Amino acid sequence: MKTNKNIYYNYFYLNPLKQGKYQYNDLPLCFLYEPFYVGKGVNDRYLQHFKECEKSSKSLKCKYINYLKTIYSINYLKSFVIRLPFVSEERAFQNERIYINQIGLLKDGSGCLVNQKDKGRRMKISRKSWKNIKKLNNIKR
Secondary structure: OOOOOOOEEEEEEEEEEEEEEEEOOOOOOEEEEEEEEEEEEEOOHHHHHHHHHHHOOOOHHHHHHHHHHHHOOHHHHHOOEEEOOOEOHHHHHHHHHHHHHHHOEOOOOOOOEOOOEEOOEEOOOOHHHHHHHHHHHOOOO
């Protein structure tokens, strides 16, 4: 019996506070809300961040998600997650790197993503990055 190896996908979390038309360089995607996180997953991985962030709010991603949860219900926020078609794990990793490089990272000022990884390397998150998010979204907290 042949198994399907195309069980992985890429996903984006979108910020419901930042409506607009978001296109990035050569990506064949256009978002109606600003993306703030991109990932790779299998099964229900795209929803796991909501559960992880209930337990910890140390990462910039969790601070962002937890802040949005103070405004919107969790079910409403889940409607701002885009999941792309299934691909191989290798292709999903490649796509994630491409998306991060094209959209850019908040941490280094190149974009709006709060991802902690860049080109497969672990990145440090600073308090300055969280201040930038607050500034970008006019968050008064």
